[in-house]
Amino acid sequence: MFSTSLTANDxxxxxxxxxxxxxxxxxxxxIGTLAGVVFGLLRAAMPYATLPLSWALDVxxxxxxxxxxxxxxxxxxxxxxxxxxxxxxxxxxxVYAAAFCTEIVRGGVLAVPTSLRRASRSxxxxxxxxxxxxxxxxxxxxxxxxxxxxxxxxMKDTALxxxxxxxxxxxxxxxxxxxxxxxxxxxxxxxxxxxxxxLVVARLGARLERRWQEDD
Amino acid sequence: MIEIDQVHxxxxxxxxxxxxxxxxxxxxxxxxxGGSGSGKSTLLMCINGLEPIQRGxxxxxxxxxxxxxxxxxxxxxxxxxxxxxxxxxxxxxVLENVMLAPRKVLGLGxxxxxxxxxxxxxxxxxxxKLEVFPSKLSGGQQQRMAIARALAMSPDxxxxxxxxxxxxxxxxxxxxxxxxxxxxxxxxxLLVTHEIRFARDVSDxxxxxxxxxxxxxxPPAQVINAPQRPETAExxxxxx
Ligand SMILES: Nc1ncnc2c1ncn2[C@@H]1O[C@H](COP(=O)(O)OP(=O)(O)O)[C@@H](O)[C@H]1O
Ligand SMILES: [Mg+2]
Numbered sequence: 001m002f003s004t005s006l007t008a009n010d011x012x013x014x015x016x017x018x019x020x021x022x023x024x025x026x027x028x029x030x031i032g033t034l035a036g037v038v039f040g041l042l043r044a045a046m047p048y049a050t051l052p053l054s055w056a057l058d059v060x061x062x063x064x065x066x067x068x069x070x071x072x073x074x075x076x077x078x079x080x081x082x083x084x085x086x087x088x089x090x091x092x093x094x095v096y097a098a099a100f101c102t103e104i105v106r107g108g109v110l111a112v113p114t115s116l117r118r119a120s121r122s123x124x125x126x127x128x129x130x131x132x133x134x135x136x137x138x139x140x141x142x143x144x145x146x147x148x149x150x151x152x153x154x155m156k157d158t159a160l161x162x163x164x165x166x167x168x169x170x171x172x173x174x175x176x177x178x179x180x181x182x183x184x185x186x187x188x189x190x191x192x193x194x195x196x197x198x199l200v201v202a203r204l205g206a207r208l209e210r211r212w213q214e215d216d
Numbered sequence: 217m218i219e220i221d222q223v224h225x226x227x228x229x230x231x232x233x234x235x236x237x238x239x240x241x242x243x244x245x246x247x248x249x250g251g252s253g254s255g256k257s258t259l260l261m262c263i264n265g266l267e268p269i270q271r272g273x274x275x276x277x278x279x280x281x282x283x284x285x286x287x288x289x290x291x292x293x294x295x296x297x298x299x300x301x302x303x304x305x306x307x308x309x310v311l312e313n314v315m316l317a318p319r320k321v322l323g324l325g326x327x328x329x330x331x332x333x334x335x336x337x338x339x340x341x342x343x344x345k346l347e348v349f350p351s352k353l354s355g356g357q358q359q360r361m362a363i364a365r366a367l368a369m370s371p372d373x374x375x376x377x378x379x380x381x382x383x384x385x386x387x388x389x390x391x392x393x394x395x396x397x398x399x400x401x402x403x404x405x406l407l408v409t410h411e412i413r414f415a416r417d418v419s420d421x422x423x424x425x426x427x428x429x430x431x432x433x434x435p436p437a438q439v440i441n442a443p444q445r446p447e448t449a450e451x452x453x454x455x456x
Contacts, residue, residue: 124321214349
């Protein structure tokens with residue numbers, strides 16, 4: 001007979017952790033996408049002038065996220081910033097996501113053929129109108145799959161914030177494992193929750209892509 | 217009137233246009249023929265200010281295209297241009313492709329822009345494709361849409377850069393017919409083309425381009441039927 005000491009309260013605890021995971025992901029992707037769009041457009045428009053920006057972002061893309069969390073957390077105490085661990089988590093994840101998103105956006109913008117932009121400018125559209133009505137919509141369709149991958153990978157990377165003391169899904173699960181000593185069951189449930197959250201994101205994305213494909 | 221006066225244009229160290237003089241009078245159809253790489257496309261892009269020039273001047277209705285204070289966005293409204301690549305906006309339907317510039321550039325309302333777009337799409341024979349996305353169109357249809365899109369701005373001039381070169385042979389005719397129609401309606405046009413017979417039929421004058429210069433220019437009866445210079449004759453023989 002299957003028996004477990006996992007209680008409904010434990011499950012609730014895990015779901016609360018999952019909620020934190022979702023909030024972190026959303027906040028990081030908001031920061032990352034806004035900054036990534038601005039940086040990506042700048043990178044595409046001025047490749048040489050923005051080289052230093054690209055070097056800086058390379059650092060954030062290359063250094064393991066865990067090190068970034070710990071370093072930023074120490075830095076925070078050093079300069080006396082009064083930020084909560086959650087804020088630190090959002091900012092570090094957001095910058096990390098921005099570094100990747102910049103490349104995704106840049107790639108999308110560069111995929112818009114020059115001849116298409118010439119055609120829109122020839123019709124009398126200004127630089128900004130061309131950007132708004134032609135470049136961004138076309139680039140979005142190109143960049144979207146990469147962006148969706150980024151969301152899924154950031155969602156999993158949020159697990160690392162446990163190292164700066166935030167209780168998200170994985171940390172919540174570990175706490176329960178320590179108490180009831182049923183790692184297999186608890187981690188399976190945690191995995192399932194991650195899977196379901198990713199599935200929803202992937203499905204929403206696929207639906208959007210299908211709608212665009214009907215245009216093409 | 218388009219007045220091109222001693223224009224020089226380089227890309228870096230490569231001088232592509234080496235002192236071109238050419239005028240296109242109101243109502244005139246001028247064709248440019250010439251080998252690939254002779255600077256034909258570049259010249260068209262200099263005319264609407266998409267490419268800067270190094271020396272000389274280009275005036276359109278007396279407006280100096282490359283002067284500092286020139287409002288190029290405004291000037292381009294009166295110069296329609298159709299490229300070799302069809303350049304349909306892929307995320308917009310045929311109707312939206314044609315309506316976009318009238319709405320955003322001319323600031324027209326939806327109804328008014330739509331009326332103009334419908335008229336121009338009928339003009340090029342695409343009235344049955346309004347809600348279709350460009351990827352569902354043939355090359356010839358996409359190119360005719362590009363023509364309608366340019367015409368929707370009510371330009372005073374139309375420039376065509378090898379509008380049929382990227383098309384399958386059986387689709388060339390429909391696009392040439394559209395251009396011919398414009399010529400009959402009195403549109404002022406500058407056509408870069410490899411369709412020699414077509415150039416002879418529709419043009420008032422034909423210019424043969426060679427090495428960044430107008431090598432020979434005159435009525436089609438001269439330049440195409442009885443070229444005065446050996447290089448012109450040689451080129452014509454090579455494309456026949
Ligand atoms: N953006 C550019 N940068 C550098 N060289 C160019 C550019 N565009 C055209 N060229 C060069 O200028 C020359 C003329 O090109 P083009 O005007 O396209 O000729 P055509 O239209 O007569 O075939 C070619 O040698 C081409 O390689
Ligand atoms: Mg060309």
